[in-house]
Amino acid sequence: MERRMVQFIAALRASGVRISLAESTDAFQAVEQLGVQDRERFRLSLRATLIKDARDIPVFERLFPLFFQSQEPPPLQNVFGTLTPQEARLLAEALRQLSQHLQHIIQKLLAGQPLSPQELEQLDALFNAEPPTDPRYRNWLARQFEAALHFDEVREALEGLLQRLRELGFNRHKVDQIRRSLQANLRAMQAQLRQHAGERILDAMVENPRQPSNDGLxxxxxxxxxxxxMHRLRREVQRLATALRTRLALRMKRARNGQLDPKATLRASLKYGLIPLELRYKDHALKPKLVVICDISTSMRFCSELMLSLLYALQDQIGHTHAFAFIDHLEYISPDFERLPPEEAITEVLQRMPPGYYNTDLGFALTEFDHHYLHTLDQRTTLILVGDGRNNYNDPRADLLERFARRARKVIWLNPEPPWLWGSGDSDMLRYLPYCTHVFQVANLNQLTAAVDHLLTH
Structure with missing residues (x-):
């Protein structure tokens, strides 16, 4: 069991779950205290000690039943034991009409014999390529094994065999009984192949734990x-957010002892007759308030999702975030991101406002924000717009952005397009540009992370 747990932890790490040595030790201690007899208690003890991020729970739940099988494949039934000597002789005569391979498989099904370890090794040898390291491919690999054993031909041969038995004088009840037994044995053999496929994948995960580098990504x-x-970048966002959170917390701590506060210093020093002075400093650690308006059209969806993922992973360093999404109209989406992971939240929002061709209208979204949500802007608020500034030749309403800029502390625009494309075609970026405090090109996750770092620390 200890070896299996070590392999399980290695597979979790290979799947991107971050598990420290201390957490692994906690898992072994928990199992030592609670035992493994109660499978559900065993599962929960491992999940409580190894998983610290709710996003990793699906990975855990997918791997656990592969490493710790709830039960062995069902036993096969011996059909020969239910036949009279004459019926067994007739059945053997019918089998001789099949090819050698089909005879071998169907005889094992009739005798209730699972595939032997040697036969499973021969199946493995048919696949020269490395087995997949993703458990979701278990059923695919099992189907490859079934194809190698010609299961489709076996099924056809079984029907032909049953028809031949009827012709040889077997009564209908006996033929139906044999059919049920053979079908049950075939399902049991398929379960054996699925289990073997899962074990091959798990071995591959343990032997090849390295994940592809995300540096280029x-x-x-x-x-x-x-x-x-994109799936790999979603996991990378969590790592980047952790690093950003650490830097933000350190900078805010240093900011508390930044600029000298003369009034507070004089008040504190009055009890000494101003000699000596007891220095006091201004507190600059006020957490920023954010209003984010994101374009989630087809060309902008990934950029907006990653941006919102970063911001909501940093909520402990932010005063409050009001998030909005738009394509052809504006929607308030903060409740979606507060109760769901960013990917699921974006999916749910898209169900309410699906993207179409050439229907993005930022000008109309700004109009709706002005009518219904202007109260979210004040002198402590940073307004962030995520989009390419393209309006499909609709009215851009740059006058509204000017109005928002006067109310907000600053306006930040994150645009994935290079500056040389601004103003081309239906781009209204040059009309919005004068009212922006900063504009960042965010064509990739590195640039997006740098932009978030800048806007939260300046």
């Missing part, structure tokens, strides 16, 4: 990401 343009690359 951090600089990959967001609009060119594949779904798999």
């Amino acid at each position: 951090l600089n990959r343009p967001l609009q060119h990401l594949t779904p798999d690359e």
Whole structure:
């Protein structure tokens, strides 16, 4: 069991779950105290000690049943034991009409014999490539094993065999009984193959724990990401957010003892007759308030999702965040991000406002913000717009951004397009530019992280 737990922890790490040595020790101590007889208690003790981020729970739940099987595959039934000697002789005669391979598999099904370790090794040898290291491929690998054993032909041969038995004089009740037994044995053999496929994948995960480097991925343009690359970046966001949170907390701590506060110093020193002076400093540790308006159209979705992921991972360093999303209209989405992970929140928002072709209208979104949410802006608020500034030739309402800039502390624009594209085609970026305190190009996650770091610390 200890070896299996070590492999399980290694597989979790290979899947991107961060587990320290101390947490591994806690898991072993918990199992030592609670035992393994109660499988549900065993599962919960491992999850409580190894998983510290709710986002990693699905990975844990996917791997646990593969490492710690709830039960062995069901036993196979011996069909021969239910036949009379004459029926067994007729069945053997019918089997001789099949090919050698089909005879071998169907005889094992009739005799209630699972695949032997040697036969499983022969199956493994048919696949020269390395097995996948993702547990979600277990069923796929099991189907490859079934194909190698010609299960489709086996099923057809079984039907032909049963038909032949009826022709040889077996009564219908006996044929139905044999059919049920053979079908149950075939399902049990499939379960054996699924278990073997899972074990192969787990061995591959333990032997090859290295994950592909994300260094190049951090600089990959967001609009060119594949779904798999985006999945990897979602996990990278958590690491970057942790590093940002540490830097922010340190800077805010230093800011508390920054500029000298003359009035507070004089008041504190009155009891000494102003000699000596008891120095007091201004507190600059006020947490920023943010209003974020994100374009979640097809070309901007990944950028907006990663931006919101970073911000909501840093909520302990931010006073409050009001998040809005728009395509052809504006919606308040803070409640979605407060109760759901960013990916799920974006998906839910898109169900209410699905993207279409050439329907982005930032000008109308700014109009709706002006009518319904202007009260969220004040002199402590930073307004952040995430978008490419393209309006599909609709009215950009740059006058409203000017109005917002007068009310807000500063206006930050995050645009994935390079500056040389601003103002081209339907881009209204140059019309918005005069009212922005800072504009950052955020074509990749590295640039996006640097922009968030800047806006939260300046």
